[in-house]
Amino acid sequence: MMTEKTLGIDIGSTALKLCLVAEGSGVEHAILPHEGDIPGTLTRLMDLLGAVRPLRGLVTGNEGRRRVELPEVIAAVAVESGLDALNLKPRAVVSMGGEDLVVYVLNDRGRMVNTYSGNKCASGTGEFFRQQLGRMNLRIEDIDEACDGACAYRISARCSVFMKSDCTHRLNKGEASKGDIVLSLSKVMADKVSEFLTKAKISTGQVVLIGGVTQNRFLVDFIREGRPGIDFVLPDQAPYFEAFGAAHLARSQGALLPEGELLRPGSVLVFKTFKPLSESVNLVHHAPSRRGAYDPDAEYVLGVDGGSTTTKAALINVKTLEIVAEHYGRTHG
Incomplete structure (x- = not known):
């Protein structure tokens, strides 16, 4: 049984993305930070999209995907599906998420042959950027106005702790404005992308940018300025690209959503637990x-x-x- 719409779910490190695809009638999507509450966030997103069963779905993302009562695929497979849906054949895809940076290298058939992922330092990730905005009482929607007339400073990029210290001290000493710090952080993140592309030996051709971090236009501009020989493509579906790819793949590899809860029974305890603190009061x-x-x-x-x-x-x-x-x-x- 095929349903009119298919659902793609991407459980990321900091946000949960849902995408509904219907052949010939466009794409719907919704994104919310989950803050560890996968069940509650998933329910809210389903309500926001007005997702009505029967509906065929597929899930992708991090380990949280194993909690959902649906077939699953790894993120790389979902990205390939999204590229096929948009008829894109890039040399590489740069995925900039909440807590990771990954460069996927593709062959001429659009299939991934290698990946380069970030280290454990958080300084080049979206969540680190969001936290620094919060420290300056800014939202992502505020950065255009904040960066009017601002300039990028050279700040430490080897460690998130040193980077945060650089930003904080410049602000507190009046050496930089909030806009200056936003641009400086964006430049550091762009330089990390460039560094990964160098490792992947990508200096020409088409590269697709995806992930929630791409909503920072200053970051995207810095990436393009740093690599003028590369044709960077930013699809409209970039912030929810994996969910978009999973929705397309759900037609062939998905399954109908269960009538009850989407989470598998007994899937709440993913990690080892300890005794409650109340026992040590x-x-x-x-x-x-x-x-x-x-x-x-x-x-x-x-x-x-x-x-x-x-x-x-x-x-x-x-x-x-x-x-x-x-x-x-x-x-x-």
Whole structure:
């Protein structure tokens, strides 16, 4: 039995993507960060898309894909399917996700023959970029305005810790604006892509860019500027490309969605678990701080700790040593 629409599910490291494909009537998609809640996010996405059974589906992505009650394929197979659907025959595909960077090298038949993946350092990933935006109180939607008149600085790229320190210190010392930091991070990420393309010996021809990170147009511009000999293609489906490919592949390799829950029974515990912390509460000693009401006639000392990521302040009564006011929040540059 073939259904009119097919569903592709991609469970990424930070986001869950769904794509509905119907022959001759376009593509629908929805993306949400899952924050580890695969069941809840999957339900919300199904509701957003209005996905109605009977529906044939296929799942791809990381280890989380094994929890879904559907046939599965690895991401590379889903990417190949997406390329076939768009009739693209690139020399390579660069996938820039929340916590990984992968370059897939293809042969002249559009099949993958090699891959180059990132190391365990997070400095070139989308999630690291998102976290740094959060520290500056910015969203991805804000970066166009923030980068107006900004310039890219040279910052440490060998380690995410050093990179974060460089960005933080420049902001806190007033040496760079938020826009400068956004461009600097984008440039570092683009340089990592270029480095991987060098490893893959790709200097000419067509390369397809996919992944949620491609929504950062400054990053894409830096990639193109750094490799003028390469024809970079950014498909409309780039942010959910694996889900798009899985949806097309579901026609031949998928299965009908179960009527009940999409998750397999007993699939919740993927990793080893430990005893609850409540069983060790007797080992914890809590020393409550001294608090008091504000007295306008009293003498106070104000303590401020302007940290790299958070700013703390406390107003203390000199006589009673009680805290009468406090603040703990992000520095936001």
